[in-house]
Amino acid sequence: MSCINVALLGFGTVGKGVYQSIDSHQTRLEKVLGKRVKVIAVLVENLEKHKNFKEEGVLLTDRFEDILALPDLQVVVDAIVGCEPGNTYLKKVIKKGCHVVTANKEMFAQHGEELIVLAKENHVTIGFEATVGGGIPVIQTIKQLLQVNRVKKIEAILNGTSNFILTSMRKDGHSFDVTLELAQQNGYAESDPSNDIEGYDAFYKGLVLSQLIYGETPENKTTIRRGITNITSDFIQRVNELGLRFRHIVTLYKASGQIYCKSEPALVSSEHPFYQVEGVQNGVSIYTDLVGNIQLNGPGAGMFPTASAILEDIIQINREVSAEPSFIEFQEDGEDTSNWVLLSDKTDIKLPYETKVLARSDEKTIILATDNIEKILTENPLASCFALKGAFQHTPEKVII
Amino acid sequence: MSCINVALLGFGTVGKGVYQSIDSHQTRLEKVLGKRVKVIAVLVENLEKHKNFKEEGVLLTDRFEDILALPDLQVVVDAIVGCEPGNTYLKKVIKKGCHVVTANKEMFAQHGEELIVLAKENHVTIGFEATVGGGIPVIQTIKQLLQVNRVKKIEAILNGTSNFILTSMRKDGHSFDVTLELAQQNGYAESDPSNDIEGYDAFYKGLVLSQLIYGETPENKTTIRRGITNITSDFIQRVNELGLRFRHIVTLYKASGQIYCKSEPALVSSEHPFYQVEGVQNGVSIYTDLVGNIQLNGPGAGMFPTASAILEDIIQINREVSAEPSFIEFQEDGEDTSNWVLLSDKTDIKLPYETKVLARSDEKTIILATDNIEKILTENPLASCFALKGAFQHTPEKVII
Numbered sequence: 001m002s003c004i005n006v007a008l009l010g011f012g013t014v015g016k017g018v019y020q021s022i023d024s025h026q027t028r029l030e031k032v033l034g035k036r037v038k039v040i041a042v043l044v045e046n047l048e049k050h051k052n053f054k055e056e057g058v059l060l061t062d063r064f065e066d067i068l069a070l071p072d073l074q075v076v077v078d079a080i081v082g083c084e085p086g087n088t089y090l091k092k093v094i095k096k097g098c099h100v101v102t103a104n105k106e107m108f109a110q111h112g113e114e115l116i117v118l119a120k121e122n123h124v125t126i127g128f129e130a131t132v133g134g135g136i137p138v139i140q141t142i143k144q145l146l147q148v149n150r151v152k153k154i155e156a157i158l159n160g161t162s163n164f165i166l167t168s169m170r171k172d173g174h175s176f177d178v179t180l181e182l183a184q185q186n187g188y189a190e191s192d193p194s195n196d197i198e199g200y201d202a203f204y205k206g207l208v209l210s211q212l213i214y215g216e217t218p219e220n221k222t223t224i225r226r227g228i229t230n231i232t233s234d235f236i237q238r239v240n241e242l243g244l245r246f247r248h249i250v251t252l253y254k255a256s257g258q259i260y261c262k263s264e265p266a267l268v269s270s271e272h273p274f275y276q277v278e279g280v281q282n283g284v285s286i287y288t289d290l291v292g293n294i295q296l297n298g299p300g301a302g303m304f305p306t307a308s309a310i311l312e313d314i315i316q317i318n319r320e321v322s323a324e325p326s327f328i329e330f331q332e333d334g335e336d337t338s339n340w341v342l343l344s345d346k347t348d349i350k351l352p353y354e355t356k357v358l359a360r361s362d363e364k365t366i367i368l369a370t371d372n373i374e375k376i377l378t379e380n381p382l383a384s385c386f387a388l389k390g391a392f393q394h395t396p397e398k399v400i401i
Numbered sequence: 402m403s404c405i406n407v408a409l410l411g412f413g414t415v416g417k418g419v420y421q422s423i424d425s426h427q428t429r430l431e432k433v434l435g436k437r438v439k440v441i442a443v444l445v446e447n448l449e450k451h452k453n454f455k456e457e458g459v460l461l462t463d464r465f466e467d468i469l470a471l472p473d474l475q476v477v478v479d480a481i482v483g484c485e486p487g488n489t490y491l492k493k494v495i496k497k498g499c500h501v502v503t504a505n506k507e508m509f510a511q512h513g514e515e516l517i518v519l520a521k522e523n524h525v526t527i528g529f530e531a532t533v534g535g536g537i538p539v540i541q542t543i544k545q546l547l548q549v550n551r552v553k554k555i556e557a558i559l560n561g562t563s564n565f566i567l568t569s570m571r572k573d574g575h576s577f578d579v580t581l582e583l584a585q586q587n588g589y590a591e592s593d594p595s596n597d598i599e600g601y602d603a604f605y606k607g608l609v610l611s612q613l614i615y616g617e618t619p620e621n622k623t624t625i626r627r628g629i630t631n632i633t634s635d636f637i638q639r640v641n642e643l644g645l646r647f648r649h650i651v652t653l654y655k656a657s658g659q660i661y662c663k664s665e666p667a668l669v670s671s672e673h674p675f676y677q678v679e680g681v682q683n684g685v686s687i688y689t690d691l692v693g694n695i696q697l698n699g700p701g702a703g704m705f706p707t708a709s710a711i712l713e714d715i716i717q718i719n720r721e722v723s724a725e726p727s728f729i730e731f732q733e734d735g736e737d738t739s740n741w742v743l744l745s746d747k748t749d750i751k752l753p754y755e756t757k758v759l760a761r762s763d764e765k766t767i768i769l770a771t772d773n774i775e776k777i778l779t780e781n782p783l784a785s786c787f788a789l790k791g792a793f794q795h796t797p798e799k800v801i802i
Contacts, residue, residue: 021691025549032548135692137545144538147433148426148712273677273698290422290709291536294699297674299692308691311549 135305536706
């Protein structure tokens with residue numbers, strides 16, 4: 001039986017997950033592909049750290065040149081973190097004619113556009129299902145919907161670490177610092193957590209989705225990137241009494257020819273689907289013209305969910321004969337939903353500057369935000385409603401909280 | 402530009418939705434496929450009813466023979482309701498060498514297996530995304546997951562009519578009969594609603610999923626098909642006070658070599674993801690070995706969501722060169738989660754015979770059911786917990802309610 005030869009760049013959690021999953025799911029892969037999938041080389045930074053790794057027929061090396069010199073290599077899996085050396089490596093293997101599968105969101109957010117062009121020129125494919133939403137098939141689902149639908153807006157919880165911290169702070173009442181330490185002890189946060197808690201990781205994933213949907217990433221001036229570090233336990237408890245929960249949410253849409261990508265904390269009401277997306281879970285809400293709203297929830301990270309996404313890409317690459325169609329040309333302007341702020345007048349709670357509140361009435365989502373506010377009438381017995389001065393299209397029929 | 406010629410069997414809501422969507426999304430289809438998609442014929446039951454339909458180049462006919470005689474037909478869309486004449490028609494067009502896309506769950510639940518075999522023999526493809534979950538890409542997502550993952554269990558709200566009635570009864574306090582009438586007035590229920598409210602429609606969709614995942618449908622003795630007709634408004638209000646909501650849920654899994662498919666009402670707690678799936682929405686929860694649990698929510702029916710699913714299939718058929726791989730051989734036994742019953746001892750509420758309760762602790766779902774009960778200990782202050790006598794694997798770490 002012939003083989004699909006794979007090289008792994010990086011052998012941390014993701015790399016090891018891919019290695020083990022290929023091993024444990026070999027029979028299935030053979031049946032689906034009619035070929036074995038074989039890891040023939042692994043690139044590591046520090047050979048000493050992996051001296052116990054001894055597998056026959058697998059080259060373990062710390063020199064990228066060794067990977068590039070492999071004579072019969074079909075797929076390279078990028079499981080390195082950060083822009084470099086990942087980007088440089090991938091350019092070289094693409095030029096060599098290898099297909100590429102990447103889990104590296106930071107790199108792909110910043111260099112995806114040029115890599116896709118380069119891959120097309122070299123008649124190879126780039127899979128990036130693992131860059132967004134871990135094991136949730138976000139990329140594939142959006143690709144499928146885009147074939148027919150116009151995607152108007154994405155709202156998504158894309159950083160499991162932030163969601164875990166916000167959930168734990170609410171449930172246990174601990175401070176941000178204590179909860180972060182707990183998350184680090186449980187492997188839910190890195191020793192340097194800034195990528196997660198400062199909103200960068202979610203923002204990168206938003207950029208990957210922007211590339212997928214609009215074929216380009218937004219300009220700096222139409223982006224927001226804020227983390228969860230200034231959300232106190234006290235504040236979480238107090239909004240909890242109002243029936244609201246904090247989520248870190250990426251919002252992506254296009255209006256008046258501009259792409260907007262906002263990665264920031266928001267409050268959701270109990271009727272909003274993100275209210276139940278707890279712990280390390282991710283949630284992706286896709287608004288389209290024909291289908292309406294679809295939501296996907298699931299594990300956004302983890303060794304095996306991510307490995308599963310990478311294996312799906314490897315399969316997809318080897319099953320697809322024609323190139324992916326270009327979806328990006330068809331995305332007309334999306335719509336920004338109304339912006340509202342909800343400030344309770346029955347308590348002394350004041351929402352911090354620019355905290356959005358997402359509430360969902362029966363069929364529609366209303367974004368509520370605290371920027372340049374102007375009072376409007378509401379029949380809501382619990383709270384007064386303030387509308388954003390500035391551009392919004394319509395008055396919500398009902399505000400639930 | 403060359404054309405993909407399509408014939409529509411049936412011109413009700415689904416057929417019209419497909420016709421209109423092909424028209425309104427022609428530019429997009431051309432870009433994705435490099436070809437125009439053209440409806441060249443429509444089969445109707447009663448020509449008189451459609452006498453105002455006059456489109457140049459579209460044959461409107463009440464004779465299936467006219468469809469079969471079309472010289473250059475690539476795709477036939479089955480938008481008829483019920484087993485016959487759909488099944489007979491599809492067999493004939495498959496033998497003629499046409500690809501088939503169907504939205505007919507009842508027919509496909511009962512004849513899908515033979516149609517798939519027949520299609521393979523004739524080197525054509527059958528798309529059935531529209532049979533389950535309307536615009537939610539349930540079939541495609543499961544296919545993608547199955548390439549790598551083992552699917553252990555599906556739990557799903559698949560009948561929007563039942564979910565609409567249960568939601569309205571809780572919110573408005575009306576009786577079942579009044580709410581059903583309301584649903585009929587709003588177009589959410591048919592004039593003969595028995596397919597929906599007796600659990601048949603959801604059951605058929607469960608059978609389609611069984612075919613997709615296991616390659617076969619279960620035997621009668623391992624299936625349950627119950628509707629929502631004996632759920633009273635009073636009972637809904639009283640369990641609501643306990644923090645529980647009624648959902649009509651299809652559960653599909655394999656244990657000891659037997660496929661189980663249960664279509665029946667169940668109660669969900671507020672931490673369960675189906676708690677928020679309200680109104681005509683559908684929800685599908687997929688349990689897999691590598692990825693864990695993924696949930697998809699969205700509109701399970703409707704003219705344009707269903708049309709979108711059908712158009713996705715038409716595109717898929719015309720983009721795919723090789724036949725679908727056969728996923729079905731790899732589904733080893735799934736696991737039935739523990740069966741538990743939760744009966745409150747602080748109230749006089751008794752759950753009716755065999756009503757399941759689904760509650761979700763942090764990471765795991767526990768099914769609770771009232772069959773052959775045996776008391777077990779629980780620290781839960783609100784309720785005593787009773788375990789099912791019989792086969793269950795493990796004690797839940799925590800029961801939330």
